Structures are given as structure tokens and as C-alpha cells.
């Protein structure tokens with residue numbers, strides 16, 4: 653059976669120098685991929701690379717990085 657939701661080419665990562673552990677990204681993530689300790693931590697196995705956390709971070713502390721090649725997205 654095909655997956656209903658395929659992961660994107662990206663995962664989120666946190667700049668620990670900028671993160672203030674406010675928890676906004678944890679609340680925004682629909683995949684429970686973020687936990688908050690001294691800073692936000694992303695579980696790459698759970699992250700779909702949707703970017704919802706990125707647009708909500710006022711510190712600019714969480715971003716996306718490409719982890720899969722362009723061929724990952726079918727034409």
C-alpha cells in the first residue's frame with residue numbers, strides 16, 4: 653500500500669544559539685517531531701519537512717535542510 657503522506661526532501665534543524673525554547677514549534681508540529689529541552693530538538697525520523705515550525709519561529713532558530721535528492725520528488 654502506498655504511503656498516504658510522503659516525506660519531503662527536507663528535515664528541520666535547530667540553531668541552538670538562537671533558540672529560546674519557547675515551545676511554539678513543538679505546538680505547531682503535527683507530527684510530534686519536536687521536543688523542548690534546553691532548546692528545541694527535532695526527531696528526524698518523525699519530521700516530514702513540512703516547514704510549519706519554521707514559519708512560526710520568531711527567532712529564526714529553526715530551518716529546513718535538504719536531506720534527499722531532487723529525484724525523491726516524482727515528476
Ligand code: SF4
Pocket residue numbers: 666670671672673674675676677678688691692708709710711712713714
Ligand atoms: S519556535 Fe524557535 S525559538 Fe521557539 S522553541 Fe522552536 S526553534 Fe526554539
Ligand code: SF4
Pocket residue numbers: 663664680681682683684685686694698699700701702703704705706
Ligand atoms: S518541518 Fe514539519 S514535521 Fe518537521 S519538525 Fe517542523 S513542523 Fe514538524
